[in-house]
Amino acid sequence: MASDDDHRHCKVCGKVCGVGDDTCSPSCRTRRELLLRTRRNYTWAMYAIIGFVVLVFILNYVH
Numbered sequence: 001m002a003s004d005d006d007h008r009h010c011k012v013c014g015k016v017c018g019v020g021d022d023t024c025s026p027s028c029r030t031r032r033e034l035l036l037r038t039r040r041n042y043t044w045a046m047y048a049i050i051g052f053v054v055l056v057f058i059l060n061y062v063h
Contacts, residue, residue: 010017010024012032017024023032 006019007016008019008021009015010028011022012028012035013024015024023029
C-alpha cells in the first residue's frame with residue numbers, strides 16, 4: 001500500500017508532482033515566482049505607505 005507522503009501537489013495548478021518539488025513544470029515554477037515577487041512588492045508598498053502615514057502624523061504632531 002502506498003504512503004500518502006510519496007507525492008506532493010503543485011502549488012500553482014494542483015497537479016501531482018515529486019516529493020521535493022513545489023511545482024510540476026517550469027511554466028508553473030515561473031508563474032509561482034511571479035506571484036511571490038508580486039506579493040513581496042505589495043508587502044513592501046504597504047510598509048512604505050504605513051511608514052509615510054506615520055511620518056505625516058508625527059510631523060503634524062510636532063508642529
